[in-house]
Amino acid sequence: MATELLDFWIKQQLGSDNLKELHPFPSTYSQTRSQDVDQGLFITAEKSLDTYGELFEAHTSICNGKLKVLKRTMKGHVASVRLMCTKEKSHSYLWSSSSYLPNDEFLVNHRICHAFYSSGLLPVHYTRFVNGAGIGCITKERRSKLFRKYKKHAENESVQSVDNAINDEISSYDDLDGINIMTDARHGWRKNTKDTTVVALGEKTHKVMDCEHITKSQDKVA
Template sequence: MLGHVALATYECDNAHKVQWPSSPYLGTKYLVNCRMAHAYFVSGIRQNQYHRVADAAGIGKLGEDYIGEVFSVYKDCVHRKTQESVYDALLEEITLYPETDGIDILTDARHATRKNSRYSDIVCIGAQSHKVLRVETVSREDDPCAQRHELLGTKRLYHYLEQQEGGSVHIRVHCHDRNGSVNKWLRETRHETETTNDTWHAAKNIAKEVRTVCCGSRCMQGKTWHPHLSDKAASIKTHVYWSMKNCEENPETLQHSMMNVIKHYKNNHEHCHPTSRCKTDPAYEPSKTIITDPTAEQLLRQALHRTIIYKNPTDFIHCMDTYFVESFNNIMLQYHDKRTDGSLAYDAYRMRTNIATLDWNENINARTVTSQRDSVDARNPRRVSARRNLRRKNFAFWTELWQEYASQVLA
């Protein structure tokens, strides 16, 4: 066996010998071995997984030196294809804002390992096309502190956008997880860009924070919690989301809308939104316990004042989230293992990131819905949206990468 190629030797009775390989050549290497190396790279599996599969199947395997030779050419092919993909994605994103000068972006930092990461990927996704516009990889060689990687990667993103051939790309709204250093840098140096923080990360703990005034020990009843609030934690979280979405980008309106929930639960609907059911339905009856005790009202008011959204309303008036960045991070897990990828060399790590980018940009918004499935989840009883069944992903970039590699080998 020569890798995945069988080399057979035939001999006649007169001791004449001839050797026959089971694969043709691609340049100076066997075609089958090159195809298997290509499959190993685009699959995202780790080297030990590849060896175990090959050994179990008894089909031979490629050595580290051979894979290294293929990798030296293949990584450049992946880099070129990725550059084309993100550039096309940026042009597409720009065309989706025909009446304005600039684009909106979503960013987030993903660490390669769970603790003291060697690499961090700062991902930039277009808010309209949902395609990856750029991924900056920051390593400990750039900055030994992993907590500062997101700020450094964000600065590189803006530098990249300023150096595009068509001129500097203006960023209107930049949404990211609530990173204080990024918020400060954007406000101090990017006056033309509005910074906004992800609503999900900010609101996910609201129900937990409000629950502290909704339940507790009997001895603390009326002091730290009140029974009139016991059924309102989840619905208050929903109301906060609604307030962010309907504040019309006004921080004062956001705060006022959040606090109006107290009057609503007191059965006072004077300031409720005109489209609310309490205003439009003549037969409306409150489904929650009506607050009649001033202590309960005061406890709920204090809990809402403690939320990060009420304290910093300007950071949430655009009501944007980084859902698509988090989804891209899930795609990255197919190519990056958080347990081991911190030990990869930079070129190997970067190539896996580029392949994940090609995978995402090819399939996002391209998979049509075949059907929907309504299911009840006991862990999420308030979830009402149906689960969509999508068509299988397309992997045309596999063929493009192979053709690019083959052309380089045969050049």
């Protein structure tokens, strides 16, 4: 007991520089070895990194063993990681790279889906990109389910935005006997596209007041 107390007192007196020698920290800069270039990748959220640090801190306070990754399961772009202590097998923890939303869905997956839906990418572009990068992939069924929910909210926001744009355009005229608009057509991504999107903008505010998708069956010159 006396020896342990003496060692503790000496460590306290050595100062922070010498403590680093007694308890060396791994470098935060590391180079990837050739055999590790295909290691698993995933997407994480900032708050989940905080939770990861708190988990290690809590474990260190009760045990001097190291936590190693025992198993990693991908759930879309989120990694669910089982961590196991190198000394006590009972010290096992499950950490996820994303927090949950109130509907028990992962925040990370919803954010990625939002980016995908609003980017104009086709599903084939999404799957090629994420599979090529090896960052996990949200299944087609899950994407379809999320899209149905997303579509409903997007339509509501679109209607509200158009209503506001029309009101803003009307209020910009001193003598109102009508409003002027500009139209512009945006074709799909194929050169020989069979449809087009026509956007109506307010002449003064340049805000979108309507957006219509027109196919060749509706208008041969579309």
